[in-house]
Amino acid sequence: MTNNKGKLVVISAPSGCGKGTILKRLFEIDKENNNEFVLSISMTTREPRGVEQNGVEYFFASREEFEDMIAQDKFVEYAQFNGNYYGTPKPFVEKCTDEGKTVFLEIEVQGAAKVREKVPDCISIFILPPSLEELERRLRGRKTESEEAIARRLAVAPVEIARQDEFDYRVINDEVDRAAYEIYNIIKNL
Ligand code: 5GP
Numbered sequence: 789m790t791n792n793k794g795k796l797v798v799i800s801a802p803s804g805c806g807k808g809t810i811l812k813r814l815f816e817i818d819k820e821n822n823n824e825f826v827l828s829i830s831m832t833t834r835e836p837r838g839v840e841q842n843g844v845e846y847f848f849a850s851r852e853e854f855e856d857m858i859a860q861d862k863f864v865e866y867a868q869f870n871g872n873y874y875g876t877p878k879p880f881v882e883k884c885t886d887e888g889k890t891v892f893l894e895i896e897v898q899g900a901a902k903v904r905e906k907v908p909d910c911i912s913i914f915i916l917p918p919s920l921e922e923l924e925r926r927l928r929g930r931k932t933e934s935e936e937a938i939a940r941r942l943a944v945a946p947v948e949i950a951r952q953d954e955f956d957y958r959v960i961n962d963e964v965d966r967a968a969y970e971i972y973n974i975i976k977n978l
Contacts, residue, residue: 794824794885794886794887794888794890795890795891795911796881796891796893796903796909796911797892797893797910797911797912797913798892798895798912799893799894799912799913799914799971800894800896800897800900800914800955801916801917802923802944802949803941803944803945804917804930804942804945805915805917805923806926806961806964807915807961808894809964810915810964810967810968810971811892811968813964814972825889825890825892826889826891827891827892828880828881828891828892828894829845829846829847829877830847830877830894830895831846831847831863831877832846832872832873832874833848833849833851833873834870834874835848836848837932847877851873854866854875855873857877861878862878863876864876864877865899865902865903866899867895869896869898870941870944871940874895874896876903881893897954900954900955901954911956911957911975911978912955912956912957913956913957913974914951914954915958916949916958917945917961918960920946927941927942959971
């Protein structure tokens, strides 16, 4: 029997790095071609930010609901970040990879390490900001979070960047279109 299982692609980056914008462009590029990429929607206990909607950016849940799901082994991986839980629900990922689709997980570095352990043939990509100064400028430009939340994200960024060598590929977000094509080509040329 041939193995037509879809690939699992793990994308990590410090928050504020422009990862969401790159992924949006990447999915547009895929749509212009053969449209086989899907993005897993994570579950989180953090509050919705700005115009975020339940079931679109995240499934928003209480800590109790999240811990129930952990107890029932319903996550591919989960981690705590900035005092909140974030996790990848299993059923969607399993269904899509079984259908041969390329599934993207946009997760932080602890979760990425867990996925690499469980799914050794996954592809992991770390997106780097052009500089820490640029990262700070982008995080402040968002204007949807308190100073405290921004400071926490900025404190975590160097810790995450220090783990970039654990990833199969590293892509610098100097320009959205270029970075999106670089990721697209990595996946297409595997
Ligand atoms: P944010 O609060 O900015 O949306 O996300 C904070 C961090 O959590 C980001 O690095 C994001 O990639 C990560 N994240 C989002 N979903 C998941 C998930 O399902 N699992 C893990 N481990 N991290 C996630």
